[in-house]
Amino acid sequence: MSRRMFLTCLIVVQAAISLRMCNAEETTSDSLPTLAPPICLGGPLTQCKWLDEPSGITICSEGSWPADPAFDVPPTTQHLILYNIKFPNRENSFRFSHLINLTVLQIEYSESCDLTTGATVPFLFQNLVASLDRSTMRTLFFTHIHFETIDDDFFAGFSGLESVEFDNCRIKEFTRRSFSPLAMGAPVSSLPGARNTSSFKQLRVVHAAELTEFAWEVLYPVAESLEGSPS
Numbered sequence: 001m002s003r004r005m006f007l008t009c010l011i012v013v014q015a016a017i018s019l020r021m022c023n024a025e026e027t028t029s030d031s032l033p034t035l036a037p038p039i040c041l042g043g044p045l046t047q048c049k050w051l052d053e054p055s056g057i058t059i060c061s062e063g064s065w066p067a068d069p070a071f072d073v074p075p076t077t078q079h080l081i082l083y084n085i086k087f088p089n090r091e092n093s094f095r096f097s098h099l100i101n102l103t104v105l106q107i108e109y110s111e112s113c114d115l116t117t118g119a120t121v122p123f124l125f126q127n128l129v130a131s132l133d134r135s136t137m138r139t140l141f142f143t144h145i146h147f148e149t150i151d152d153d154f155f156a157g158f159s160g161l162e163s164v165e166f167d168n169c170r171i172k173e174f175t176r177r178s179f180s181p182l183a184m185g186a187p188v189s190s191l192p193g194a195r196n197t198s199s200f201k202q203l204r205v206v207h208a209a210e211l212t213e214f215a216w217e218v219l220y221p222v223a224e225s226l227e228g229s230p231s
Contacts, residue, residue: 046085050074056101059083065094079104086113089124096132103136105129108143122148126156138199140164150174155181163202172210174218183221198225 048060056078064086073080075098082105087094089112096102111120112127123145134157147169155161161182182200200222205211219226 048073050077055079057081060085064088073099075099075101077102079106081106081108082110083108085110087111087124087128088113088115089121089127090115094128094131096129100133100136102132103138104141105137105139106141106143107145108141110145112146120146122146126153129157134158135160138162141167142169143167145169148172150178152177152180154178158182160199162199163204165204165206166208167206169205169208170210171205171208172212174211174214176215176218177221178218180221198222200225201227 044063045066046060046063048058051057051059056076058073058077058079059081060073061081061083062085065088073096077099078101080099080102087110107123110123112122112124113119114121125147137158138160139162140158142165144167147166148171150166150171150173152175155164155178158181179200183198198221203219203226
């Protein structure tokens, strides 16, 4: 079988990877309502709500991300949900260094905005998490986020990441070394037979009609840690 697969409508389960590349109907979170995409500039500021102590969940939703929202996100937050938010595309806009207990980050229906033109741009994920201690993160969820390319730096710093899910994220490409930051130990290699340790167990890509090509070589850095998909 060729190492490079060209897919149009295919469900593949290999190890802990579930790739659904079909023109399927859009799905929404069970717990959050479906909203139209946000207008990229203007509107009220995002508000954050602490749910309860046992779960450690904070939801920040609606509107434009404020200049300094750190006081709205409790330091005890373990699971942060960012929902239907317009994020500025400038650097140093997000102060999350106080979230030392955060292990789950969930981003849904949100956009990066060019503050000069007002246009939406592919989501600048590393810009968002630059101040975060990413080594403590275990799970990432993305729903209806415009990424296009998962590049070599996308997972930079997420050395303890165990699972990630992309749902309706308009992904067109995973670059060859996109999963290399998840491998621990040196050297990190993308060649067959590489022996790198990793905590990464599961990748799930759902409703990815634009991802028509996937090179399985990109998973070599985490191949040994991937677990079998549940039935």
